[in-house]
Amino acid sequence: MNISRRHLLILLPAAAVAWKYVEAGTPEASPNYQMSEHWWGMLINIPKCIGCGNCVRACATENDVPDGNFRTWVERYHVTDTNLTTPEVISPDGGKEGFPVAQEDAGKYFFVPKMCNHCADSPCTQVCPVGATFISPDGVVLIDQTYCLGCGYCVQACPYGCRYLHPTKHVADKCTLCYHRITKGLTTACCEACPTGARQLADLKNPNDPIHEFLKTHPVQVLKPQMATGAKAYYYGLDGSVR
């Protein structure tokens, strides 16, 4: 086949554009996803959590979370009758590998999974100087890491300790509620890995979501309600000692 100079000049840019897509990988299509039709949150059923750490490991694998930082973690509380307000709390390596056997019989033990609360009035998005972190129309707090300055102001502003500065990217990082999954109709990695169903992704705008029935019939609470952040991680069975 003879290729003229004119054809070559047309083909080369086209090939360059095509190569860019090959390099980037073909993005997964989610043509039916409408952000305005969803309002995401999470239901966490504390009595169901067994502290196995599956969720922490699944999150770390799915999202390439750097060692020593956590997008989700599990805490174990030990509350005794004589000390209801200052519990003994541990979270060795974020509970990734489970917990040591409890030594003491006195009081109660329970596990509390933690993650970004995807607050509707989030203090972290409020303080970002360039708006690199924002609330998506479907209620997920996200970070544009190509835009983040890495100033750490959002880390300071989060009352729940959910954010960190990524040690190699030098930008803020946190739970995205597995946005790349939930927009494809999947659940989050942590929910999928939980063997007891202690975590359930909730779509508050979907009338068929079981969250509505649950919220009607169960008392739920959010962490640090006094912060008035509009947290959307709803806890069932939350003890008053939990911070």
Add this chain to the structure above:
Amino acid sequence: MNGVVGFMYPNEYALQWSILIVLYPFITGLVAGAFILASLERVFRVEAVKPTYRLALLTALAFLLDAPLPLQLHLGHPERSPEMYFTPHATSAMAMFGYVYLWYLMAVLVFEIWLDYRRDIVILSQQSKGLLRVIYKIMTLGSNNISERSLRIDDKVGWIVTLIGIPSAFLLHGYVGFIFGSIKANPWWSSPLMPVVFIFSAMVSGVAAVMLLYMVTTRLRKLAIDMRCVDTIAMYLFYIFIIDFSLEMLDLIHRIYEADESFRSLDFMVHTRLLIPHIVIQICLGTLTPLVLLFLTQVVHFPEAVRKRLYVLSGCLALIGIFAMRWNVVIGGQLFSKSFLGYTTYKMEMVSREGLLVAIGLTILPLFFLWALVKLLPPWPEKSLHQVAAGD
């Protein structure tokens, strides 16, 4: 985990804001304080402090040029910092920084210095030679009219700029306090008093710094220190210091009496990790001691030599105290967990980008800026422009 006591959320072990962020409010405080001292002469006609007027302006400029450097070095992506100007986030206190900084630098400080020095610059651009001549020519901005009428206009405009500059200086440093005070997640910071405390502590540090610089430079130039000037500055320093200390104590007493959910945690910190920097260095050494010394200078008629020594000692201690205050706010506010169940430790590095050596360098750098500014725009009234043009 090494250095951690009790329970911290797992992402809290390492501090996000280092000594560079301590340095930033300290430096901007010096800027604001130095400017306020300059305004005493210009706006409030306190003639006694006139010998420090130009020095205070140049000091403010030297430190203001240095102020953004610790922030830049701290950022994970400093190359993206211009985005704060181009796409500022309206709800962010930090986003205001760029604008407040530029406003203060260009519209207030540089403009006022230019107006004040314009006559000198024009004369120097005619008398100097070589590169200096070119520099002064550029600095005239093409305005060579130094007629009586023109200088009178300069003076009037300069007065207005200083008048605008006072609230601007308050804004510059008040906003720094607001950055911390508006963080509801952190009870050590979250206080409406924070911007006011920052402003008054800024005035203390800036006034003390200019007083010390005036005394040191006059000594280096082998001239007599104008005691009426330093006595007046010390008097103002004493009064501002009282207000600053009262505000800080009000905040502390309020916290102790209210004893909210964070109190046990903060109380533990003040008695352990912050005992030395907060109680010993900030309150005892850096506040009460200079206050007592300054009080003595107000009520006892010490000989001149004793007063000089007391002023130098008080000034140095005040600067140490204000630096400790910045340290206790920035570092202290990150040493406890937001769960109020644990405490971490700040491990300062030596030679990293946010290490001690860089911090020392950034603290000294404004003195070089000041040296260059003084060479270019001598603030000494007794030095003739002919000497300056000749490079003496």
